[in-house]
Structures are given as structure tokens and as C-alpha cells.
Amino acid sequence: MTMSNQNTNEALLLEYLTFRLGEETYGLDIMAVKEIRGYEKGTKLANVPEFVLGVVNLRGDIVPIVDLRIRFNVGKPIYDEFTIVIMLNINERFVGIVVDEVCDVIKVDSETIKPAPQFGAVFDMEYLEGLVTVEDIMVILVNIQALVTSDTFALIDKNNEEQERPQ
Template identity: 60%
Template sequence: MSDSQRSAESDESQVTRTDVREYLTFSLGEEHYAIDIMAVKEIRGYEAVTRIANAPDFIKGVINLRGDIVPIVDLRIKFNVGTASYDEFTIVIVIQIHDRMVGIVVDGVSDVISLSREERRPPPEFGVAFDSRFLVGLAKVQDHMVILVNIEALISSQELGLVDAVTQEAGNGDS
């Protein structure tokens, strides 16, 4: 996206006061996804993880992120898209939701996009690897579709099992 485009968009948003949000897009296999950029803490290369026994295979393990022990989840394995290979180009997006951090392994990070309310369409009912519970919408960016993911719901879901049931309850209580 060119600078002129972006500034044009921000101008527009100021004038019309539409609900414009920025998203980080990434690819899993052939599909393109986007998450709210406010949840992204940083993007880093994949590095060796410490495996955790008795954890599902999509939880690769934990890494040391400047003194914090952060779990790494490979969404490619979880949602069965693409091939879970690890090389120097493999990317980890570190997500921060409330006080918790999680790294998710993706095939590549593409862009930061701004989407107004009109551009965000309702999510498809099928045809995506993700459960529709974790989807918030769909958007057309240039020539392809981007699926908007509710990363908070995904990370704190029982399905991913990243959070103890008890702490999850407590977290819900807080929010």
C-alpha cells in the first residue's frame, strides 16, 4: 500500500468518522488472514523452542522473550493448513492480550491494512480452516480475500488450551 493511499484513507476517516481499524495480515498456506494490530506485540523469526511434555502437537513449546516464558503455537498444525516447516523465514507473531503473551507461527507476514466498517463484511460460514467462532469478518484487499480473525477469542479458547480453565474464568470475570 502506498503512502498516498494510506494518507487518503486516514483523511477520509477523519472526515467521515467511520470506524477504521488497522489489521496485520499474514498467510497460512494459501489463505490470508488478518488480526487487529493492537494485539500484536512484535514479529520475530522462529527460534528453537523448549518442548513441553504432554502438550498438544500444535503447541511447539516455550521460548524466552526477554525474561518472559511465552508459549509458541503453530496455527498451521492446529488448523491443518500449509506445511509446518521451520526455516529462517518462518515468522512468529507475538500476540499480547491483556497480560498474556502468545507467539503464533505463520508462513509469512504480508502487510498492515486499514479497513473501514463498510469494507469489513460478515465472515463466511464455511470454507475456512478456522472455526467461525473465531472469525469477525472478511475483506477484499486488492485481488484476494482476507479473513479477519478474532485473535482474542482464539487465544483464550478452550480449543487451543493455552489457558487454565480457572485462570480463564478469572480473566473473563475481569473483562
């Protein structure tokens, strides 16, 4: 009986990669992270929103790079050797997000996650999983899949449906 309770408790632990945008700390599901790398200037595309910096070739995959600092008007977008890109795998498609700083990987008991308030957050409420306090720091947990597949970003198909090509 103790063993099954222990397994149940372990199942409630969630892991998040934390990062900073401006003055705030955010977390995203670690399972969405493919890799963390330095910024490289991509190929700029025409008629894309300002926050889409372009695309890069990541070992044969063409990956759009999005600067969350520009999209949500937080932090100053500086591109140098310290600029960080988190490469994400969402619905088996890749997207890179530029952040100010990558902090740590945290383990969170799902029962400690509090609902986000209806105001004062950079992200729309539908993209937030909630808030959690870790070592006196409030971490805003982002539903990165919902954010990246949203109409706002329109980078990855929500349904991940492959369109058939005419033969």
C-alpha cells in the first residue's frame, strides 16, 4: 500500500524549465524542450510579425525563432553572445523562443500550483497553467503548447494534421 501511495505522489511531480523575461520568472514543461543554445541570426521572412526573427536550420529542420521579449513587450531585445534560445518540440514541430535568461529546472508538486490572477500577467490567461512559489520566487507557469499553437503565433498547427499533397 505504501508503495502505490509513493508512486501516486511521484506522478504529481512536474518538471519545468524556468527562464526570465524582463523582471519575471516563467516556467515551461521540460518535456517540450529539445535543447538550449545561443542565438544565431536567422533568415528573415517577409510579411511575418516583428516578433518572428526569422528561421534557422537546425540539423535539417527549418525552425522559426520567436522573441518573446518583443511579442510581450518585456525586457530589452539585445542579440549578443549571451542571448539564449530555447528550442522546443511542439506537436513534433520545432520552434525557438528567445528569452533573457534560462534559470533552472524545478520540480513542482501539482497541488502547489495556484491559479493565475485575471490581471497583471504578460501572457493571456489561456496560456497560463498557474503560479508557484519556489525559494521565495514567484514562477509563472506557461502552457507553451497552447501559446505556440495559438492564433497569435500561428506557427504550429493546433491539430498537427499533415496536409496531403496532390500526387
